[in-house]
Amino acid sequence: MLEKLLITLLIALNFYTQFCFPKLLANQNIRLSDLKNHQKVVDFTVEAVYEVDNQKPLGARFRHNQSGFVLDLLRIQSVPQAFMWVNSHPVSDRGEPHTLEHLLLGKGTKGRYVASLEEMSLGNSSAFTAQLRTCYHFHTSAGSSVFFNLFQTKLDAMLHPNFSDEEIRREVRNMGITNDPVDGSLSLEEKGTVYNEMVSSFERPWGNLYFELGKMIYGHDHPSAYSAGGYPTAIREMKPEHIRNFHNSTHHLNNMGAIMALPSELSLETVIVRISDILKIVEPDAKYGSVHPDDANNLLSIPDGKTTGTLSQVTFPHMNKNEPGLLVFSWPANRTLDSKQNILLDLFLQTLASGQTSNLYRRFIDSQTQTMDIGATSVFGWRSDEAGEPIFIGLNSVHRKTGDAGMMDSIRQVILDEIQLISNYPDGSDELSEFNKRIESRIEEYRKEITDFFNSPPRFGYRGTGSSWMKHLSELHKIGGFKRSLTFSEYFDWASTIVKSNKNHWREMINNWKLLNDKPFGVVTLPDPGYLEQKRYERDLRIEEYKTMLMERYQTNDIHNALLNYQEDYDGNTAVIKK
Numbered sequence: 001m002l003e004k005l006l007i008t009l010l011i012a013l014n015f016y017t018q019f020c021f022p023k024l025l026a027n028q029n030i031r032l033s034d035l036k037n038h039q040k041v042v043d044f045t046v047e048a049v050y051e052v053d054n055q056k057p058l059g060a061r062f063r064h065n066q067s068g069f070v071l072d073l074l075r076i077q078s079v080p081q082a083f084m085w086v087n088s089h090p091v092s093d094r095g096e097p098h099t100l101e102h103l104l105l106g107k108g109t110k111g112r113y114v115a116s117l118e119e120m121s122l123g124n125s126s127a128f129t130a131q132l133r134t135c136y137h138f139h140t141s142a143g144s145s146v147f148f149n150l151f152q153t154k155l156d157a158m159l160h161p162n163f164s165d166e167e168i169r170r171e172v173r174n175m176g177i178t179n180d181p182v183d184g185s186l187s188l189e190e191k192g193t194v195y196n197e198m199v200s201s202f203e204r205p206w207g208n209l210y211f212e213l214g215k216m217i218y219g220h221d222h223p224s225a226y227s228a229g230g231y232p233t234a235i236r237e238m239k240p241e242h243i244r245n246f247h248n249s250t251h252h253l254n255n256m257g258a259i260m261a262l263p264s265e266l267s268l269e270t271v272i273v274r275i276s277d278i279l280k281i282v283e284p285d286a287k288y289g290s291v292h293p294d295d296a297n298n299l300l301s302i303p304d305g306k307t308t309g310t311l312s313q314v315t316f317p318h319m320n321k322n323e324p325g326l327l328v329f330s331w332p333a334n335r336t337l338d339s340k341q342n343i344l345l346d347l348f349l350q351t352l353a354s355g356q357t358s359n360l361y362r363r364f365i366d367s368q369t370q371t372m373d374i375g376a377t378s379v380f381g382w383r384s385d386e387a388g389e390p391i392f393i394g395l396n397s398v399h400r401k402t403g404d405a406g407m408m409d410s411i412r413q414v415i416l417d418e419i420q421l422i423s424n425y426p427d428g429s430d431e432l433s434e435f436n437k438r439i440e441s442r443i444e445e446y447r448k449e450i451t452d453f454f455n456s457p458p459r460f461g462y463r464g465t466g467s468s469w470m471k472h473l474s475e476l477h478k479i480g481g482f483k484r485s486l487t488f489s490e491y492f493d494w495a496s497t498i499v500k501s502n503k504n505h506w507r508e509m510i511n512n513w514k515l516l517n518d519k520p521f522g523v524v525t526l527p528d529p530g531y532l533e534q535k536r537y538e539r540d541l542r543i544e545e546y547k548t549m550l551m552e553r554y555q556t557n558d559i560h561n562a563l564l565n566y567q568e569d570y571d572g573n574t575a576v577i578k579k
């Protein structure tokens with residue numbers, strides 16, 4: 001009897017914790033300002049609150065108890081919107097991350113359903129593949145219940161896609177067949193949205209340059225050096241199983257997160273209950289990962305940095321053999337800096353190499369002050385937040401003659417000399433104070449930009465909306481702590497004290513950042529009038545090889561017969577996809 005009672009009690013308790021507990025919490029009025037560290041809210045645990053300079057919180061970060069999924073909730077008055085991200089470290093140059101971005105929310109019955117639901121839901125969406133993450137974002141003006149419905153449908157299509165192998169081939173790359181409307185002749189054509197997109201991407205100067213530089217910095221087999229979009233030669237090797245394996249190893253709740261901006265009419269508990277329910281449905285057997293999804297990049301190895309300073313040339317198609325090119329230098333990926341240092345380094349790089357007031361503008365572009373005339377029209381610099389934080393400085397529209405190693409080396413030396421000069425500014429000198437004043441005005445600009453940034457809607461779902469919010473929150477995650485300041489005020493205050501001092505702090509910083517320890521790598525782009533012709537020649541060879549293969553497949557010596565057979569099969573496959 002007692003045993004029976006105990007079992008009944010246990011079942012009741014189990015039922016209570018599973019089903020009633022969330023509802024109990026759901027009836028409470030949870031406010032952002034009341035959240036406590038590690039507090040359990042329905043199926044989530046509070047990890048941090050986001051504040052704006054000690055005013056009331058603007059948002060909070062939660063982790064899903066079962067999977068570790070990261071949920072960032074922001075209170076911003078606008079239509080409901082979300083930015084979903086997946087860690088998608090590339091495993092090859094075939095472009096698996098990019099291909100999945102194309103397939104998941106558009107192919108298979110699930111992908112197509114997402115697209116039509118979005119249309120009916122007055123929604124808008126966009127997606128992009130960054131080097132280490134794939135991002136999908138959307139908004140809807142049809143209210144919150146439609147928003148959650150869309151979120152669930154998208155998440156389900158991302159986790160459990162049902163596109164066919166043929167749909168993969170069609171989206172990635174396949175040999176298509178076309179019928180000449182005039183004479184009825186058949187011909188083969190390399191098709192595939194991803195393939196053709198990447199072919200043209202690698203025809204632009206940045207395409208080959210970025211690819212080459214990545215390999216120099218990280219070596220050939222590193223997720224930060226593989227082409228996340230896909231390198232055409234490698235894309236041609238892509239098989240459906242590559243995509244399926246990659247999907248299996250990346251697209252799980254424990255490797256993802258979402259930032260949601262929701263209006264305050266929607267109570268916090270409604271949101272958390274709704275998302276708890278959705279996650280339970282889309283991946284009921286989710287496992288908590290061993291790594292926080294926002295720490296996945298920490299797993300990437302930092303190169304040993306033994307080989308540095310290599311200079312190299314890549315080409316881009318242009319009929320003018322003197323067309324100006326792009327020149328970019330990169331310091332090796334061998335630094336691990338905290339957020340304070342990152343902010344200061346960003347300010348330093350902007351002041352050194354960005355805009356008309358920058359030191360390198362004076363060195364290379366301003367005709368009154370330039371050390372050498374290389375034709376450049378602008379200069380830029382940035383720090384990557386990938387493993388080892390490589391630093392880049394580049395020049396646009398450089399003369400064709402800068403393409404030889406000797407010239408590249410001289411340009412690099414001018415950059416290094418300028419950094420050395422800054423490092424040597426005497427304490428209390430006019431040069432130091434002039435440099436610091438420029439940094440100071442950038443600090444003020446940054447502060448204003450950041451305030452504007454979180455006072456405006458994030459514009460998720462619009463084309464061209466980048467990863468600023470995601471990066472901002474990741475940087476705050478790196479800093480850690482429960483209360484996180486969205487404005488980074490403390491860090492800018494620290495940077496201000498550095499630039500207001502009479503002491504030259506840059507000497508120590510330049511040393512910390514290893515700017516004078518290693519010679520940067522360099523890549524320049526050169527115009528190649530024969531580029532397209534060469535590519536056409538190679539493509540025609542592939543088509544000829546394919547024809548031979550088709551004649552073997554259909555056991556005929558007549559190419560027209562082989563093509564007719566192929567067309568029949570191809571059209572048959574198309575009909576299956578369209579069903």
Ligand SMILES: [Zn+2]
Pocket residue numbers: 098102194197
């Ligand atoms: Zn694309």
